[in-house]
Each structure stands twice: as structure tokens, then as C-alpha cells.
Amino acid sequence: FKDIEIKVYPHQIAFNVLPHIDKFLENGYTKEEMKMVNETKKIMGDPSIRVTATTVRVPVFRGHSESVNIETEKKITAQEVRELLSKAPGVVVIDNPEKNEYPLPIYASGKDEVFVGRIREDESIENGINMWVVSDNLRKGAALNAVQIAEELLKML
Template sequence: MSAKNPKVAVVGATGAVGREMLEVLAQREFPAAEVVPFASSRSAGSKVEFKGAELTVRELKEDSFAGFDLALFSAGGSTSEKFAPLAAKAGCVVVDNSSAWRMDPKCPLVVPEVNPNDLSWHKGIIANPNCSTIQMVVALKPLHDVARIKRIVVSTYQAVSGTGQKAIAELEGQVVRLMNGKEIEPKVYPYQIAFNCLPQIDVFLDNGYTKEEMKMVNETKKIMGDDSIRVTATTVRVPVFYGHSESVNIETEKKLTVEEVRQILASAPGIIVEDFPEKKIYPMAVNAAGQDDVFVGRIREDESIENGINLWVVADNIRKGAATNAVQIGEELLRRNLLRVPS
């Protein structure tokens, strides 16, 4: 392995996030000696674009990782469960975008702006958090450091791209058919997504919450390093192509004014404050799409409790919520000389 120029594998390179990983690697000029795309046998031989050239997608096999230093995975949980340990065994550090390893106590769950030091104890597999969790904790960690957050109530409005390419095509197709007076047949989602909101993301659990909602609860505590934070979430799929929006209410131990919140967030890494309501300036998904930052606005005190703050948090779920965060983890590993699997 070259500490300065690692060989990088992108697993699931033909999917929405995999393609974005290639784009982000190029845009951020990640110093890779070579980037190789991998996918399942049915996608092997197809082409993906990287730095203006076309790369041929290789079939993912058990022996694919020999000689690689870093693997960015976005190929689903079952693929990660099988191949991530094989990659780590071959000496290749894995950054996995699925939910397979997020709550594994042996695997760091990392957002570089929030808990980069957790990378120091990786054993070869690092989990990339859920997209909706990533943008929320980027916004909340600076406030937690100053005033300690006791409770979080979050409602999300999540774009269809979080489900993948088929969901993007379904929304697009439904809009066209409905605008032309034609009937639709939902396939990706249980109901029509065009011109509709679905208060279900992933399956329902025994406690009445969805799996997506409990991801936000559990991942937030692990990333923030504080199990005492109380978190409750409602996650909703909305007819937006790219960009998750979140209404976040927090209760803090120490009183924070609106101006203090603005100043704290404006000086924090990875955050852009857009909070001029008198000029109708606030974060929107259409503006966040294609961006790597987390946008925060509609900052105001919750007048129903003593130490409450309301925030509106928006980010591109495919970039900061997935691909960009994974590449940033790779950059941080390189910076800290941790791009190796501990023996």
C-alpha cells in the first residue's frame, strides 16, 4: 500500500450512490493511484464514468480485494455482510454505506465533522451512517458541545433518491402519467409517491416505529457518544428527487439564544447557515442538491419549553448523506495514517 496514493475499490458502482462516489472522488481530487468499479455479475462489463473516462465494471468476487487499500461499499446489506470481512481480511479498509455494520460495537460509525477520533479504533470496517442521521448530527454536535442536548424530536421529509435509481424513475414516471390523465401502478413504494407523502420509510417494527426511525434514534446516540440523549423520530418519504429536509427540535441543558445558535453553527465545519426569514431565505432541497454542505435555517426558540430550539436542516442525501461522507472518511483515514487494517 502507498500511504499517499491508495488503490480504491468502489463496490456497487452502477447504483445511484456508487456513481456519486466516483463523482465525489474525482471532484475532491482524492489521491488514488487507481480507482476500480465493482458490481454484481449482471452489471459486470458495463461502463461508468470517472474523470471524463469510462471505466469497465468488474464482477465482485471473494478474491477481488487483493492489493486494494480502500473500498467504498454501497451495494446493500447482504453484499456488505459477505464481502466487507473478506476485504478487511485482505488488508483493505472498508467504508460501508449499508446498515449492516452501523450498530456493531466493533465498527466505528463516523461523520468526520462530528466524531473523527472514532476512526482510531477501527478493525477494518467503518460504517457510514444513515443519510438522515448524518445531516442532523452535523448540525447538532456543535450545539451539544456548548449546551448539551437532552432531547431531540425530528421529523424528516426524505427524497426518493434515498431508495435508489428505481424510485427516481418511479416518481418521474408517475408525474408524467398523472399529468397526462393516465393511471399508475406503484411498484417501488406501497402507494403513489407523486404529489403525495408516505409516512413510512422501511418496515414497521413491533414498537410502531419504522426501521428508518429507529436508525436515527440509535445511530445518533452512537455518533454523538451519549446514550443519555433522548431521541424520537418520524420519517416521511416525499416527492422530491434529491435532498432530505428535517424539522429538528432540541432541548438543551444550557440556555441558547437564537443568535448564539447562529454563531455556533456559522463557525462549525460543513455547515452553511441560511437564516434570514425576513428576506424569505431558508434552506431548500432544490438548492442543496449537488452540494456537500449541511444547510441550517428557520432557527428559533421553542417557546413551549425553557431551553428549546427549532431548526430546519437540509442536505443532499446522495452526497453528504452517503457518497461525500464516505469519501471524507477515506480522506480522514489517509490524513491520520489509518488506511490499513490492524493486525
């Protein structure tokens, strides 16, 4: 590899991923991470919702991607989540990992929909669901995507 001059970010961004967006705060989170936490609570109208995030700068042209973990009060299966989200307006479920079919930012670019896949039950917590969510960040904000998905799941419970 040829040495790359670092001009904008604190580290090389080409062929790399930086777990650092905006300034670090005293609590160890970045300003962008706390923005996601606070916006989610505000949009959901519930300051007691527990949210955590690690924001990562990835060298793609367009797109926000999120690994989302949701814990529900009642048990919900991955299949139930797939069925529920398949009916949600503006959401497209692409969830066939056996055939390497899951959401990618390159395919979400220029589209209004939110793409969800890699839906599975979380084995680390009771009543947990994990999923991968992708959208075009110029068309739809990342925090709103997570909130809309959570709202659809809450309607089912």
C-alpha cells in the same frame, strides 16, 4: 388528476408525502426511524440521549431534510445558535424567513455543506431550539448532519 398506477410504494408518491420509510416495527416506529435514533446515540457516544424521529418519503431527486428540535441544559438564543453555526465548518446558515430564505433540498443538491435555517426558540419547552436542516444525501448522511450540529451547540454550552 389522472389516476396513477401504484407500483413501488404502498401509496402514490407523485405529488404526495409518505410518512413511512422501511418496515414498521412493534413499537410503532419504522426501521429507518430507529436507525436514526440508534445511530445518533452511537455517534454521540451517549446511550442516554433521547431521540425521536418520523421519517418521511418526499419525491425529490436528492436530499435529506430534517426538522430538528434540541433541548439544552442552559438557555441559548436563536441568534446565538445562528452565530455559532455560521462559524461551524461545513455548515451554511440560510435563515431569513421574512424574505423566504431558508434551506431547500433543490439548492443543497450537489453540495457538500449542510444548510441550516428556520432557527428559532421552541416555545413548547424550556431551553429548546428548532431548526430546519438540509443536505445532499448522496454526499452526507442525514443522521451525521444532526449530530454535527448538536456537537457544535454542545461546545458552546
